[in-house]
Amino acid sequence: xxxxxxxxxxxxxxxxxxxxxxxxxxxxxxxxxxxxxxxxxxxxxxxxxxxxxxxxxxxxxxxxxxxxxxxxxxxxxxxxxxxxxxxxxxxxxxxxxxxxxxxxxxxxxxxxxxxxxxxxxxxxxxxxxxxxxxxxxxxxxxxxxxxxxxxxxxxxxxxxxxxxxxxxxxxxxxxxxxxxxxxxxxxxxxxxxxxxxxxxxxxxxxxxxxxxxxxxxxxxxxxxxxxxxxxxxxxxxxxxxxxxxxxxxxxxxxxxxxxxxxxxxxxxxxxxxxxxxxxxxxxxxxxxxxx
Amino acid sequence: xxxxxxxxxxxxxxxxxxxxxxxxxxxxxxxxxxxxxxxxxxxxxxxxxxxxxxxxxxxxxxxxxxxxxxxxxxxxxxxxxxxxxxxxxxxxxxxxxxxxxxxxxxxxxxxxxxxxxxxxxxxxxxxxxxxxxxxxxxxxxxxxxxxxxxxxxxxxxxxxxxxxxxxxxxxxxxxxxxxxxxxxxxxxxxxxxxxxxxxxxxxxxxxxxxxxxxxxxxxxxxxxxxxxxxxxxxxxxxxxxxxxxxxxxxxxxxxxxxxxxxxxxxxxxxxxxxxxxxxxxxxxxxxxxxxxxxxxxxxx
Numbered sequence: 149x150x151x152x153x154x155x156x157x158x159x160x161x162x163x164x165x166x167x168x169x170x171x172x173x174x175x176x177x178x179x180x181x182x183x184x185x186x187x188x189x190x191x192x193x194x195x196x197x198x199x200x201x202x203x204x205x206x207x208x209x210x211x212x213x214x215x216x217x218x219x220x221x222x223x224x225x226x227x228x229x230x231x232x233x234x235x236x237x238x239x240x241x242x243x244x245x246x247x248x249x250x251x252x253x254x255x256x257x258x259x260x261x262x263x264x265x266x267x268x269x270x271x272x273x274x275x276x277x278x279x280x281x282x283x284x285x286x287x288x289x290x291x292x293x294x295x296x297x298x299x300x301x302x303x304x305x306x307x308x309x310x311x312x313x314x315x316x317x318x319x320x321x322x323x324x325x326x327x328x329x330x331x332x333x334x335x336x337x338x339x340x341x342x343x344x345x346x347x348x349x350x351x352x353x354x355x356x357x358x359x360x361x362x363x364x365x366x367x368x369x370x371x372x373x374x375x376x377x378x379x380x381x382x383x384x385x386x387x388x389x390x391x392x393x394x395x396x397x398x399x400x401x402x403x404x405x406x407x408x409x410x411x412x413x414x415x416x417x418x419x420x421x422x423x424x425x426x427x428x429x430x431x432x433x434x435x436x437x438x439x
Numbered sequence: 440x441x442x443x444x445x446x447x448x449x450x451x452x453x454x455x456x457x458x459x460x461x462x463x464x465x466x467x468x469x470x471x472x473x474x475x476x477x478x479x480x481x482x483x484x485x486x487x488x489x490x491x492x493x494x495x496x497x498x499x500x501x502x503x504x505x506x507x508x509x510x511x512x513x514x515x516x517x518x519x520x521x522x523x524x525x526x527x528x529x530x531x532x533x534x535x536x537x538x539x540x541x542x543x544x545x546x547x548x549x550x551x552x553x554x555x556x557x558x559x560x561x562x563x564x565x566x567x568x569x570x571x572x573x574x575x576x577x578x579x580x581x582x583x584x585x586x587x588x589x590x591x592x593x594x595x596x597x598x599x600x601x602x603x604x605x606x607x608x609x610x611x612x613x614x615x616x617x618x619x620x621x622x623x624x625x626x627x628x629x630x631x632x633x634x635x636x637x638x639x640x641x642x643x644x645x646x647x648x649x650x651x652x653x654x655x656x657x658x659x660x661x662x663x664x665x666x667x668x669x670x671x672x673x674x675x676x677x678x679x680x681x682x683x684x685x686x687x688x689x690x691x692x693x694x695x696x697x698x699x700x701x702x703x704x705x706x707x708x709x710x711x712x713x714x715x716x717x718x719x720x721x722x723x724x725x726x727x728x729x730x731x732x733x734x735x736x737x738x739x
Contacts, residue, residue, distance in 0.1 A: 180541060185555050188619065192558060194581060195570040209578040210587075252465040259462035266463070274466075276728040277474050281676035283697040284717035287704050288477030291484070311473035314466050343458050372563035374679045375697075379705060389565035393683060396572075403573060410566045417561050422554055429627040432560070432620060436665040436735075437627045 192414075198407030199223065206404050222408035231405070234391035235412050241302060241377075241387060242370035245309030250363050252310075253317030258351060260318065261325040262333075271322065275434070278315040282375045285312075290379050300382040308376055313366040316434070320365075323435040324358030325351065361427030364420045371417070388413045478721060481714035491708035503715035512691055513716070516699035523606070523695070524674040527613050531670065534614065535621025542622075543629050553623065560620045568683020571612035575599060575684075599685050605693055612680050617673070621666060628662035629655065664735040672728070696720070 162170075198206060199222045201215040226232045259265045289308060290299070298304030332354065336346040352359065377387040386394075392409050395402040421428065429437050485503050488495040507513060538556075542549060559567065574580045575598035586594040598608040632655050640650045656663075678697035681687060687694040687702065694702075700720075704713035 174546075177541060177544075177546060181546060181552055184538065184541075185552055188556055188559055188615065191567075191570045191574050191615065192562070195566070195573055198573070207579065210584045211579050211581055213581070252469065255462040256466035259459045263459040265459045270463075272729055272732050274470065276725055276732060277470055279672045279728045280721055280724055281678075281697055283676065283678060283700045283704075284720045285474075287700065287713055287717045288481040289473065290705075291480060291710070292477050307469075308473060311469050314470060318466060368561060372561075372565075374563070374565045374682070375701075379701075389563050389679075392563075392565050392569055396569075396683075401572075403579060406569050406573075410569065413566055414562050417563075418558070421557060421561050425550065425554060428557060429623055433624050433627075433662070433665060434669065437624050437662050 195407050195410050198403045199411055200407075201404065203404070222404040223412075226405060226408050226412075231391055231409070232412070234386045234388045235409075237302075237381075237385050238371055238387040238389075238413070241305045241309055241385065242367050244302075245306045245313060245370050246363055246367040248306070249310045249313040249317050249366055250359065253314050254321045254352070254355075254359065255347065256314075257318045257321035258325055258347065261322045262330075271319070274315045275319045276315075278312070278319075282312075282373075286376050286379045293380060299380060300384050302385055305377065305380055305385055305387075308380065309370040309373070312373075312376070313369060316369065317362055317366055320362045320431070320435055321355065321358065323430075324355045324362070327358075328354045357427065361424055361431050364424055365431045368417055368420065371413075478718065481718050484711055485714035485718050487711050489710040490712070499711075503712045504719070506712055507715060507719065512694070513699060515691060516694045516696050519693065520675060520677060520695045520697075523610070523613075523677065524671060527610060527617075527674055528667065528670055530610075530614055531618050531621045532667070534618045535625050538618070538622040539626040539629050542626055553626075556619050557623055558619075559616045560623075562616075564616065564679035565683055567612060567616045568680040571608065571615070571680070572599065572684050575608050600689050602692070605685060605689070609681055609684055609693060612684065613674075613677070616680070617670065621670070624662060624666045625659065628659040632658045661735065668731050668735060672724075675724075 197215055200218045200220070201212065202217070202219050202221075205212045205215050260271055286308075293299050293304050296304075298307075328351070332350050333346055336350045337343070341349070372389065373387070374389040374393075377385075377390045378393075381387065381390060388409055392406055392413070395406045395409070424431070486498055486500065488497075488499045488502060542552065546552070574582050577583055577595065577597050580598075582598070583594045583596055586596070596604055598604045636654050637650055640654055645653070676697050677695045678701070681693055681695055681698055682701075685693045687698040691699075700713060700716050703709045703716065
């Protein structure tokens, strides 16, 4: 075998027309991307600025695209009229139910992931619970709650949100737990730790990211819920989406209040989603796409 | 897309039976309490005859189930739901796919675009509904205004009332809210397609269309299946956006299965009849969901 002299590789430079075409393509893609973003965000902008308009600007027709000043009166009115309590109600019901669902859901997920408890059938039954339309879930629950006196109670709504979020939490956490290696848990047990110590000190810290992401999504699902709260609340526990619909009147719709309430109900989600970028794809696809 | 490897094997040996059942006990109890026990109740009620004006707890056989077949309004609502799903789902899929292709190649500020574009999907559907009610408002909404500029004269469309406009209005709101969902998941799926295969096919001179159908589509099929399943089930339960925009009206023109069941159960107080609807929907959908889940990737 004689050594073959390495062929000299010519340095390839793209011809100028090619680079120009590439640049133009990039500009075009950029323009489309920006245009799309504007289209998707414009409606949100439109409802949000309602909160900052003066009453004259709110009811101007044809509508005004940008208010001349940023009024905070609509927020003040939400506080004065006591409607802002609905945001607090949402926070309590979504927050408490998320914590409960996270705890019971994660330990259940651990059992499913590591011991294959109930096999695939139990797991499929659990996730199928989530895919039934809420209206047919809430109808029998309404009858049950009416009999138990749980209509318009924090306890009743929290129990339902917990049950609603459990399948999601179990399903997601099962996936996250399956992703972590088994060896640490084995050595923790060999070292004489109890199983609960192992869960708290080894497993939960290892799936911290997944726990956090799942909790935020569970919170958002409960926070955004309308139909359960519509059926099961009257005056005391009204959540913010139900309050929003109460501003639609026969004669007049209170757009400024709807705008202000939308901002209060949406801002927490903006921050949560911005913090969660890495987990969004997995979180909304029920774990089917791992980003 | 990585699929989690089953890692339960070596564990069973020292798995304490009590411990593993103790862990699932609270969750399963809550799910049984909320998911199963009430359904036994509605099964019983559905055989009775209870409504606002009338409470007869004796056994009436299939009375309410027979009514399911004769109630034209129910079938109209089901038809609306099915047609809406069949129209909205492909549109969301195509728009989502086109957007995903736009962002597949590197583009500066991609993370910022993604963070902004996901916003419609994560906001409350009621806020989305209220938003579009305002957008379509014939006095305070910008849509008629923009159409007016294009037409050169005022456009007097009342979107949420007029025949021929009310369904498109709901459709636009729904597509606006859920196309980003499709987009994000398809983008993730497309990013995971093996590039070397695509390049090899390109060198062999395969056309882009052929590459898409022969290599890309089979690779993203599992994700596509689960995404379509999630969205189809979501569309089937369509309620919030319709409620915020039209409440099923005018008349019953935009009634869906969910708004119909709501009206029957909570406004007309047709307790037994609504129980029958709920029971049938739960049984049928449970079968569909379990069969579908067994087929798609999600059930490992």
